[in-house]
Amino acid sequence: MSAEASTPASEPSDFIRDIVAADVVAGRHAKIVTRFPPEPNGYLHIGHAKSICLNFGIAREQNGQCNLRFDDTNPAKEEAEYVDSIITDVRWLISGWADHCLAFKPRGARPLRKSQDGGLDYHIAPTTADSAGAEPFFASDYFEALFDFAIVLIKAGKAYVCDLSPKETDEYRGAPDQPGRESPWRNRSVEENLDLFQRMRAGEFPDGARSLRARIDMSAPNVWLRDPLLYRIRHVPHHQTGNAWCIYPLYDYAHCLSDYIEGITHSLCTLEFVDHRALYDWILENLNLPRTLPHQYEFAKLVPGYTLVSKRKLHQLVSEKIVEGWDDPRLPTLSALRRRGIPASALRRFVIGVGVTRFNSVTDIALFEHAVRDELNGSSERxxxxxxxxxxxxxxxxxxxxxxxxxxxxxxxxxxxxxxxxxxxxxxxxxxxxxxxxxxxxxxxxxxxxxxxxxxxxxxxxxxxxxxxxxxxxxxxxxxxxxxxxxxxxxxxxxxxxxxxxxxESFDAEVRLYDRLFTVPEPAREEDFSAVVNPRSLEVATAKLEFSLRDAVAGVPYQFERLGYFTRDSHPASGRLSVFNRTITLKDTWAK
RNA sequence: UGCCUGAUGGUGUAAUGGUAGCACAGGCGACUUUGACUCGCCUAGUCAUGGUUCGAAUCCAUGUCGGGCAGCCA
CATH class of the missing domain: 2.40.240.10 (Ribosomal Protein L25; Chain P)
Structure with missing residues (x-):
């Protein structure tokens, strides 16, 4: 079945698309550029699918582009292993739908430095993802540019090197309902700040000894504006830059500038970043940047029922062996959904169908199941x-x-x-x-x-x-x-x-029958989610299959008549029998 | 109890001062060599109270309830 047939008939509309459309009408941008910016510290899951489909969907509708960028500014948590899986998952999800919008950069490319109108500028040009030697964007590619921008802030008296310890910094920040106190190092001279910042980079100081902070307002009601940290010292090798750096930019500093460097027009993120927007804008507005600034818009994340999407908890499920790996078909990770036999088109239809709002909610998995069944019903042989x-x-x-x-x-x-x-x-x-x-x-x-x-x-x-x-x-x-x-x-x-x-004329095969992993709609709310794991989330049976199934290919869906949709498992079978995973049952209105 | 943010059937959403609509779920029925699919019908909603207006889900006020924020994480 064609990918076109599987996308919603009418173009979706939501408050973000309305903003983008208005910007297009107003001629504010030559081209709409969005981005999907995961941190490579885990596997992508169904929640990311919503963000991917939003960013690529908008790019697709506006003849724009969407950059895949790794937000790899914290070497302590990130691994190259995750980079590969994320690329695979993104390509799989958008395949046949928005591949042409996926933008990479030439391998090894770094932002180009320009001084324009007296202001410092850095820009990096994209290339199509399928061109030879292309690779995704990495925030770590911008470390040099980010460093230079920090120098600009220091020279303008808008950033300073602070010697407060992490604990002291915390105390000085105050509380939400109480203003913070200014750091004693807040009024250092530009010369001293410049010197200290260079020496931070040179590795003269141990982790946590100093930091670079924005000089904003310690009594701001928004705590993110109370002289937030821009750089921290971390003597840790980075999976992309190796030992080149021992100071690393923090999210708020790196993200807005990465967006700017790539020419992002609309930076879409989830609601927990609403409070950061003021900082996002402050940094960009205080650098005297010559090109159009990107803007951040927030939407509610997707939280499906009866499962978990928090990275920490997903890690826990894997490490505690409650499931058998990141692609255990009971998990909501994209690799698990793929292994289970969920078509990318069904996932897209589901995440696009739930819409984009600013309302936090738990989405009924019946919505997901309907999209999967409907998609599979049309495309699966019986x-x-x-x-x-x-x-x-x-x-x-x-x-x-x-x-x-x-x-x-x-x-x-x-x-x-x-x-x-x-x-x-x-x-x-x-x-x-x-x-x-x-x-x-x-x-x-x-x-x-x-x-x-x-x-x-x-x-x-x-x-x-x-x-x-x-x-x-x-x-x-x-x-x-x-x-x-x-x-x-x-x-x-x-x-x-x-x-x-x-x-x-049949043969024996192992079938794995999956059910929801948890027994409650919101396992994330439990103090101990392992107590609500569904003991029958996996049932294994030896089934009799008609001969024609012997050469079934992993990933190709079949409807086992009157039972449900199945696909051959993509892992090499460990036992004598080949393995089939049940993607989903057929709807059953016959009360058992 | 500082700042930010939100509230439309059971669930996800639409309606941008002018008939509260769609999808899912649920119920009933038709069809059926899948108790599937498809088709028809039905159930069910604007957080509350005031105000503005010819007219309010929409604007205003107050309240209620929910979510987020005080990492040298993202």
Missing amino acids: RFAVLKPIRIILTNLSEGESIPCEAVNNPQSENPTRRPVALTREVFIEADDFAEVPPPKYFRLKPGGEVRLKYACIIKLDEIVKDDTGAVRELRCTADLTTRVGGPNADRKVKGTIHWVSSR
Whole structure:
């Protein structure tokens, strides 16, 4: 199915898109440039998907670009491993939809320095992500530029080197309802600040001994304006810059300038940064920058129910082995969702569908599940698989007999193709499709009752054979071959139609049936979320699959008829059997 | 109790002073060789109280409730 068909019919509209559209109409920007700026300290999850689709969606609608930038200003927490997974996840999510908007830079490129109108300027030009030698943007590529901008602030008397310890800095900051006190180092001379800052860079001081701070207002009601730190000393190697630096810029300083350097027009982030916006603007406005300044807009993050999206807690789930890794299909990480068989198009449809507002909420996962089912229903071929087999003997068929049947691959397609399946004397049906003592309105197989084996014929249950323990060993039935397709009684109606596989033309496979990881809608609110882990979030079964599934490719979705959507696991099977993951069940309105 | 921010059916949202609409979920029914899909119908909402106005979800005031902020994290 084409990617176009899977995107919402009408272009989404929200308060941010309205702002962007107004800016376009006003001619404020030659081109709309957004960015997705993850810190490489963990795996991307469904919450990031919303941000990715917002930023790339706007770029796409405005014929603009969206930069992938790593916000790697804290070497202590970041690892190269995460860089690769993030690139993979972003490319996967936007594939077939906004690939053309993804902007990288030439490998090794650094911002170009210009002095313009007496002001210092740095700018870096993008390149398309698929051009040779392209790589994502890294905030660490701007360390030299950021350092130079800091010098400008110092020279203007707008930044100073502070010798307060971290603890003292904290005390001096005051409280939300009490003004802070000015640092005793706040009024150092420009010359002394310049000297000290250079020596900080040169490595003369230990971690935490000094910092560079903006000189704003220690009594500001907004605590982020109380002389926030711009640089800290960290004698730690960086995954990109190695040992080149021992001072590292903080988020608030690096982010606004990274946006500026890249020519970002609209910097979109989540609501917890609202209070930082004043600082974002202050830094840019105090540098006398020649080009148009970017602006920050905030939106509510996506919090889906029955799962966790906090990085710290996701780390904990992995490290405490509550799940089996970052791509454990029960997790909301993009790699897990992909492994589970969720199409990128369904994820996009979901995150775009929930919209963009400034209202904090918990999104019902039914919204997600509907997007997934709807997407998969149109695109998945159908197959027969029996998860909990029970043996049927068709007593009027002989041992070696094989009755050819044709099964429709996808009834949703305009010109459905078919595949052969064989009806034999011994077949398996789902244990749930038989009831010795049927509940009311049960129209599957019951004593003396009839049911249709889909694409084959109607069978009648004659005899239940049990073993010594009383467990059902097999069901002996008669097949009415006149009800086959093309047969004289093909149109005979019975209420139940069930799936089946031939014992001879099927193989065993491990199926992993996933359920929500937590038993409560908001596990993040629990003091100990490990207490609300769903003990049945993973159920493993050995299923009987029709032969055609033997060469199923990981990532290609199949609907196992009447059961749900499955895909082959992308990890090499550790055991004898191949593994299939259940992406999601079919909707089931039959009350069990 | 400083600053910021928000509140529309069960959930996510739309309506930008002029008929409160959409999707999901739920219920009933039709169709069905998937108890799926599809189709039809139904249930259910503007946080509260005042005010402005011919007219208020929208503007104003007060209140209530919720979220965020005091890392040398992002």
